[in-house]
Amino acid sequence: MPLLDIKNLTLEINTGTQSIKALDKINLTVNSGEIRALVGESGSGKSLIVQAIAGATPPNWTITADRMSWNGNNLLSMSEQQRRQILRKDIGVVFQNALASLDPSVTLGEQLEESLPDQLVEGNWFWQRKQSRRKVVINTVHKVGIKDHEHYLRAYPHQIPTDIGQKLMLAMALISQPKMLIADDPTRGMETTTKVQVLKLLSRLNQTRSLGILFVSHDLLAIASMSDTMTVLYCGQTVESGRMKNIRKRPLHPYTKALLDSAPSFTKDLPPKSELPTLAGTIPTLQHLPIGCRLGPRCPRAQRDCVNVPAVRKIHDHSYSCHFPLHRDKT
């Protein structure tokens, strides 16, 4: 059974004048010990998925799904308290710009200690538990590559540089020893050595503790080297999903191909909102979504049928949604 199992997740945003389908029938699973990359241009809806899973949604969002379960338990039907409990213990989430959501008046050390569940604290006496908490916090910040813990644990959120902040957010997500980590662009803006350090840490946790990871990123180099599987998103629709090596070798969806071709040697990140060199135009805004397959107006293979949403087709564990996929002309 997958840890996280999502089928046909739809997110509608009510703008007051209209209802917009920002996510349209998204499918996604993450198994224990699996690293799944969630990729797509800026604006494709990756962060919306993370927010929908975490339940961090404003009142004008409506979320529906045929299935959205954690370890077999329906996330959508459980109480807010049960869901919070799961997010506190079992799923670590690093949101984009997470640093901004920290309490500015509390030191980072105290906020990390608060994130540590009581079950992981040793000792019976108050002073023993205090020491134990401190020890776990220090170990965790060392694990994410912060050596000068004295300095940073005493600091307030606005006093630290962004890359240290990102590492601390990762520490906060990992401190409860979760079964799964959802990391929304955790290495964004980091310089290469720091990035490599963080990626190595995640790979190690994945291998030693079977940590399942949903890795959201623009960074194709990072994704390709560490992920087992990949889900490609375009404009709120899942376009392709499968094993990383199969998709890299033989992408079936024209969008996946364009995304891979845009970083031919995987040597550069794709800056947000940039044009893909292999596809004309840019991703549409939610107010101007095309009908049917949303890639239609930009797709070199588009034909009349593309005004209808393509069904999900499967070849073993490789799935795609396209009327005119690559390499399948004879079928």
Ligand SMILES: Nc1ncnc2c1ncn2[C@@H]1O[C@H](COP(=O)(O)OP(=O)(O)OP(=O)(O)O)[C@@H](O)[C@H]1O
């Ligand atoms: N709270 C919100 N209300 C309305 N629209 C939103 C909201 N958050 C995001 N959007 C819109 O939803 C679409 C998807 O945004 P999202 O942030 O999920 O993209 P993304 O793939 O995560 O991009 P990036 O890689 O830049 O983070 C965008 O068009 C964005 O403008």
